[in-house]
Amino acid sequence: MSGIQRLADTIAARKGADPDTSWTAKLLSKGPEKCAEKFGEEAVEAIIEAVKGDRARLTCEAADVIYHLLVMLAARDVTLADVENELDRREGRSGIEEKASRT
Numbered sequence: 001m002s003g004i005q006r007l008a009d010t011i012a013a014r015k016g017a018d019p020d021t022s023w024t025a026k027l028l029s030k031g032p033e034k035c036a037e038k039f040g041e042e043a044v045e046a047i048i049e050a051v052k053g054d055r056a057r058l059t060c061e062a063a064d065v066i067y068h069l070l071v072m073l074a075a076r077d078v079t080l081a082d083v084e085n086e087l088d089r090r091e092g093r094s095g096i097e098e099k100a101s102r103t
């Protein structure tokens with residue numbers, strides 16, 4: 001099992017856990033909108049590091065982004081498997097080809 005899958009499982013297991021002992025449970029207890037807001041904040045922090053070009057800080061911010069993405073998905077009952085299925089569906093089809101097919 002991948003580390004991201006283990007993290008997604010941990011996050012799912014935190015639903016309904018004690019917000020005093022789990023950061024994830026605390027975040028989830030505030031609702032999907034708050035989870036989405038936190039994801040947005042972390043994404044902006046990653047963007048800033050990407051623009052600056054600091055690899056080490058970008059790596060840390062990317063980890064925050066992935067964690068908060070998974071929390072946001074869990075808040076709306078979207079699983080990592082759901083996202084992987086969508087990525088699998090897209091596999092092998094260039095974005096250029098996909099965009100051209102829309103017109």
Ligand SMILES: N=c1c2ncn([C@@H]3O[C@H](COP(=O)(O)OP(=O)(O)OP(=O)(O)O)[C@@H](O)[C@H]3O)c2ncn1[C@@H]1O[C@H](COP(=O)(O)O)[C@@H](O)[C@H]1O
Nearest residue numbers: 007010011014021022023024025026038041063064067068
């Ligand atoms: N990967 C993470 C993870 N990444 C970030 N965070 C927390 O997310 C919070 C981010 O909140 P803030 O933005 O407020 O923190 P900040 O950026 O330091 O704060 P400011 O700069 O805004 O003041 C911090 O408290 C981080 O510790 C995480 N908390 C938990 N996990 C994983 O989730 C698992 C379960 O954690 P619990 O639910 O706490 O048991 C852990 O074992 C980890 O694997």
